[in-house]
Amino acid sequence: MSATAQNPSNETFVLNLGPQHPATHGVLRVKLVMDGEYIVEAEPVLGYIHRMHEKMGENRTWAQFLPNTGRMDYLHALAYNHNYVSVVERAAGIEVPERAEYIRVITAELNRISSHLLWFGAFVLDLGGFSPLLYAFDDREQILDLLESVTGSRLTYCYFRFGGVYNDIDEDFVAGARAFITRMRERMPMYHALVTKNIILMKRLKDIGFVPQEMCRKYGATGPVARGAGLNFDVRRHEPYS
Structure with missing residues (x-):
């Protein structure tokens, strides 16, 4: 996080990104608090991409x-x-x-x-x-x-x-x-x-936007996110599925 984001000015504004926006690669809404071009806070709003697979599976x-x-x-x-x-x-x-x-x-x-x-x-x-x-x-x-x-x-x-x-x-x-x-x-x-x-x-x-190792462990991050944080973890090696 940048110094500007850590110490925002009093002139922030709210920007809604999505749920349908050409800059996103899917149906997602993120409520952003901006200080100029810096993101101070980001609140993801989930559910827009839910496609009822579970309900379809019932039938x-x-x-x-x-x-x-x-x-x-x-x-x-x-x-x-x-x-x-x-x-x-x-x-x-x-x-x-x-x-x-x-x-x-x-x-x-x-x-x-x-x-x-x-x-x-x-x-x-x-x-x-x-x-x-x-x-x-x-x-x-x-x-x-x-x-x-x-x-x-x-x-x-x-x-x-x-x-x-x-x-x-x-x-x-x-x-x-x-x-x-x-x-x-x-x-x-x-x-x-x-x-x-x-x-x-x-x-x-x-x-x-880097994710510290401790946060990866806390939330169970895997794949490129975990390895990008420096964790020597690959689920294919630690829990082989085949």
């Missing part, structure tokens, strides 16, 4: 609810597919073949990377950098092509089934996945040069 069978999981977060739908089928399989005592376990993890991780690429590109765009968005979307399209070849869809996947997956992968998918991994490793220095070595972007990010 569906376990299998009929599968498509809903792909719409809870359409950018990383396979994670929700995976969570849902894993819970049902554990409750019903269903054993998943090892090959299917590997396919699930590979496709879900590819989907996770595609989700991160969209976040990364849009985040930098919001900060005033346009080029990284184009590169990120170019790489993301490579993943969507791969996932479409095996799932039949580019978004809102419904690929996992209780006990496995509905379609096997082939040699073309394996070759494409290997080629993409090589491509991304080669692209990382470029992203590093465009973003983390960009003085303007770093000035707009440094010491802004």
